[in-house]
Amino acid sequence: MSLSVNITHRLGDFLLDVAFDASPGVTALLGPSGSGKTSVANSISGLLRPFYGHVHLRERALLDTAKDIFVPPHKRRVGYVFQDGRLFPHLTVEGNLRFGMRFAKEAGNPAEVIDLLGLGTLLHRRPGTLSGGEKQRVAMARALMSDPQILVMDEPLAALDEPRKEEILPYLEGLRDQSDIPILYVSHSVAEVARLADDLVILQGGKVVCHGSAEEVLSDPAAIPFVGVREAGSILRAKVLEHGPDGLSRLAISGGELVLPGVTADEGSNIRIRVLSQDILLSSRRPEGLSSRNILAVTVEALRIGDGPGAAVSLRAGEDRLLARITAQAAREMGLEPGTRCFAILKATAVPKGSIGR
Numbered sequence: 101m102s103l104s105v106n107i108t109h110r111l112g113d114f115l116l117d118v119a120f121d122a123s124p125g126v127t128a129l130l131g132p133s134g135s136g137k138t139s140v141a142n143s144i145s146g147l148l149r150p151f152y153g154h155v156h157l158r159e160r161a162l163l164d165t166a167k168d169i170f171v172p173p174h175k176r177r178v179g180y181v182f183q184d185g186r187l188f189p190h191l192t193v194e195g196n197l198r199f200g201m202r203f204a205k206e207a208g209n210p211a212e213v214i215d216l217l218g219l220g221t222l223l224h225r226r227p228g229t230l231s232g233g234e235k236q237r238v239a240m241a242r243a244l245m246s247d248p249q250i251l252v253m254d255e256p257l258a259a260l261d262e263p264r265k266e267e268i269l270p271y272l273e274g275l276r277d278q279s280d281i282p283i284l285y286v287s288h289s290v291a292e293v294a295r296l297a298d299d300l301v302i303l304q305g306g307k308v309v310c311h312g313s314a315e316e317v318l319s320d321p322a323a324i325p326f327v328g329v330r331e332a333g334s335i336l337r338a339k340v341l342e343h344g345p346d347g348l349s350r351l352a353i354s355g356g357e358l359v360l361p362g363v364t365a366d367e368g369s370n371i372r373i374r375v376l377s378q379d380i381l382l383s384s385r386r387p388e389g390l391s392s393r394n395i396l397a398v399t400v401e402a403l404r405i406g407d408g409p410g411a412a413v414s415l416r417a418g419e420d421r422l423l424a425r426i427t428a429q430a431a432r433e434m435g436l437e438p439g440t441r442c443f444a445i446l447k448a449t450a451v452p453k454g455s456i457g458r
């Protein structure tokens with residue numbers, strides 16, 4: 101395990117009591133404002149010194165209260181990206197990147213990092229002339245230049261508008277896919293996390309309430325109270341089979357095929373699709389004469405009927421999972437229970453472009 105966190109800390113009335121592990125790839129820390137995300141990130145970077153517990157990075161103790169170990173921030177090899185970038189305004193992009201290397205024993209490969217984050221044409225510009233998204237790409241590159249053993253990003257997209265977020269997400273996907281260190285990605289946005297996370301830790305009131313692979317957690321009805329009913333949904337892994345002339349693409353998933361618009365990835369490439377639970381319909385029989393092409397044979401895995409009129413149904417389609425939100429009345433009438441076989445219907449236009457990543 102690359103990162104192991106087990107900490108307890110009191111901040112005023114707030115008690116932080118968090119334990120989780122993270123491997124290379126993106127581990128997202130998701131939670132509402134005040135749930136303790138920044139405090140966890142700060143405990144890893146050394147900006148906060150928890151009263152009790154440990155933080156281990158590649159078997160190295162950065163914090164171990166039992167042994168009175170507290171490694172100062174600049175010796176931790178933690179690359180930190182703040183919400184607002186915090187670039188040096190008087191230095192060019194290149195100067196900012198050089199600054200990132202100043203404590204590095206072995207600096208990250210500048211050409212590789214510049215290429216990964218698409219900074220080649222920006223090197224001589226000053227931060228004041230960059231867009232918010234470009235500034236954040238520089239901040240990420242600067243953090244990588246310090247040859248970190250982990251990258252901690254605290255809400256790196258929070259200050260950006262939607263178009264700038266869309267612009268930067270592919271770079272973050274590239275970072276995730278090419279980096280061999282763990283990336284702790286702090287966010288309150290389920291959409292971002294669904295695009296980027298391999299693993300997901302959900303925090304609520306200073307405690308871990310869900311932890312697992314992003315696919316597992318997001319398709320678990322038990323996670324709905326924490327992500328919110330409107331944001332609830334699952335992640336499907338698909339392969340692009342072909343792009344049709346009509347703007348629709350045919351995709352293979354483990355449980356069948358889907359036809360969706362807005363897919364720009366090359367034929368043959370793998371993508372991930374976020375499907376909101378509110379965009380899935382269920383039918384006991386295979387529907388006929390329906391406008392939707394997206395009909396999947398599924399098996400009910402779990403069912404959660406809340407206090408209100410809604411029911412959440414976790415479904416298995418081949419190796420993939422779907423989450424559907426229907427009325428409790430419909431669930432009863434259809435006799436849904438674990439093991440029930442039925443059909444899930446997804447309207448093609450329900451999946452916006454931003455829900456399709458790689």
Ligand SMILES: Nc1ncnc2c1ncn2[C@@H]1O[C@H](COP(=O)(O)OP(=O)(O)OP(=O)(O)O)[C@@H](O)[C@H]1O
Pocket residue numbers: 111112113114131132133134135136137138139140288
């Ligand atoms: N120095 C402090 N003294 C007292 N309470 C604090 C202090 N720092 C943080 N807190 C409280 O600890 C809780 C967790 O704060 P934290 O910033 O870690 O949450 P967060 O999930 O990152 O929130 P946000 O997304 O709003 O930044 C909050 O209730 C906050 O008010």
